[in-house]
Amino acid sequence: MLGRRGQATAIGGVFFVLLMVALLGLIFYQIDYEHRFYTKSIEVMEERKRAYTERIKVSENYTITRNYAAADVATFTVLEGDLVSGSNSSLNDIGANYIIVDSDAVFNLTVPGGTTTTTSEAIKNGEFNYGLDYWIYVNGVGSWNTSTYINGTGGLDTAAIYSTIVSGGAVDNAKLYQSFTVGENLKSAELSFNYRMWWELCPFPLPREYIFNLFVFIDNNAIGTYSLTCNEWRSISAINVTDYLTTPGNHTLEFRIYIYNPNKRLSFSYKVWIDKVSLKLTYIDETAEFSSVVYGIDAMLDLDLPDYYNLTYKLLTQTNISLILDVYAFDEENNIWVLYDKFLTVANEWSNVTLDSPRIRIYAESQHPFRIQFDYLYVETTELNPNGFTLIIENAGDYDLEIVACWLKNETLDALRYEVGRSLLPGERLEVNIPVVLTKGSLYQVRVVTRNNVFKHSFTP
Incomplete structure (x- = not known):
């Protein structure tokens, strides 16, 4: 009885152990499965993340850069000028030989002689803005001075003024004059001035026996006589005085005042204003015939190249005098030559003319004969890679x-x-x-x- 119980207990213990082992194995399997699932999930997420963030x-x-020998692609033509030496192959190397072109006379410009006219003012300070400077005056009973007045436009002008009081039965004389110079080949001379003459009984005129005159002379030749104007300014313009100035040299313009008061008992005040004095001298200038020869060179460079994206080339050039080189490029679409650029050269120094048009003309001109030398042509293109x-x-x-x-x-x-x-x-x-x-x-x-x-x-x- 006891033996059977012990046997059953032992069998139960073994079964329990096996059950526990199986249970632990199941637990460990579940843990490993979940770990592998988690790891795989992380890898998939990383792969997806990489896929979305690539x-x-x-x-x-698709292009290449190519260089060409000048003789293979370039044609150099002299359109104006004399080709002294050289050919297309002269542009292959530096210093081997040159294309040398001398200028030709492009045209002879002759301007025939002729005559022109110039006009100058002979009178200084004719508007008396500087007082009586440049003028010489002789006082009589009264005296010369300057005075401002209101002109016709409401502004102020300055005039020379002679003021005097002439006693009964007395005479007064005064002068204002200036010397000037007349040159050779005088064509015409015109005198103009403004004046005003006043006495104290204005606006009444002078009685017949009274004398109040302003005389104008050139070298004692009477030009004109002027009298009382009261409150009115008079303008004398464009008096032709050429005949009085036919001799070159110094001459004199003179204003003379003469007053006579016949009244034995009364004295009267008199005033004379003079302004805007001008003497215009017009001369004939003869010009001699003028001749000038213009020398020029016109050369064309034409490049025969395969289809390209970009083109750059440099033409090594020297001129024996300083020149402006006008470079023209040919416009294929409009079939015309268009000014492309200008280059100022330094005499007897080599310089590169850098261009990017396959067909160009180089033009230069001067009033002196000149020479241009062309040495090396460097050609570089960017083309489609074949x-x-x-x-x-x-x-x-x-x-x-x-x-x-x-x-x-x-x-x-x-x-x-x-x-x-x-x-x-x-x-x-x-x-x-x-x-x-x-x-x-x-x-x-x-x-x-x-x-x-x-x-x-x-x-x-």
């Missing part, structure tokens, strides 16, 4: 990425696949050489395939 930059290089192009891929993201392949197609080209199989670190660039000859002006579509994405790019060469 960034690349795609560009292309052997294909390079696709440039840059990892612009923050994670490594794998470039699987590239596809290329256009409207006439079936899609072409190029295997790549390269990993790129962030910021790393990859150049893929694609041996497809591109067509200028055609639109090309590019697909860059990564492990997680396909990126699109297009370009037109």
Whole structure:
């Protein structure tokens, strides 16, 4: 009885142990499964994150730079001037030999002699703005001075004024004059002035026996006689006095005042104003015949080049005198020559004329004979690469990425696949050489395939 109980107890213990082991194994399996599931989930999330954050930059290089020998592409032609030496091959190397061009007489400019006229003012301080400067005056009973007055436009002017009081039965004489010079070849002379003559009984006129006159003389030749105006200014203009000034040299313009008061018992006040005195002298100037020869050079440079994107060339040039070189470029669309640039050369020094038009003309002219030397022509072009192009891929993201392949197609080209199989670190660039000859002006579509994405790019060469 006791033996059976012990046996049952032992069997129960073994069963319990096995049950516990099985339970622990199940627990450990569950823990391992959850760990592997979590790890896998993290990896999937990382892969998705990388897929969504992949960034690349795609560009292309389909051009090459080429240099050409001048003799292969250039034609140099002298249109105006004398070709002394040289040919197209002279432009191949520096200093070997030169294209030398001497100027020709382009045209002879002759200006015939003739006559012109010039007019000058002979009288100084004719408006008396500087008092009586430049004038000589002789006082009589009264005296000369200057005075301001209101002119016809309401402004103030200055005039010379002679004021006097003439006693009964007395005479008064006064003078105001200025010397001037007349030159050779006088054509005409015109005198003008303004005056006013007043006495104290104005506006009553002078009785017949009274004398109150203003005389104008040139070299004691009487030009005119003027009398009482009271409150009115008179203008004397354009008196032709040419006949009195036929002899070159010094002459005199003179104003004389003569007053006679026949009244034995009364004295009277008199005033004379003179202003705007002008003597215009017009001379004949004879010009001699003038001749001038203009020398010039006109040269054309024509480059025969394949289709290109950019063109730069330099023409090594020297002139024996300082010149302005006018460079013209040919406008194919409008079929005309257009001024492209100007260059100022230094005599006897070599300099490069830098250009980018395939057909140009160089023109220069001077009043002296001159020479231009052309030495070396450097020609550089940027052209479409005849052997294909390079696709440039840059990892612009923050994670490594794998470039699987590239596809290329256009409207006439079936899609072409190029295997790549390269990993790129962030910021790393990859150049893929694609041996497809591109067509200028055609639109090309590019697909860059990564492990997680396909990126699109297009370009037109």
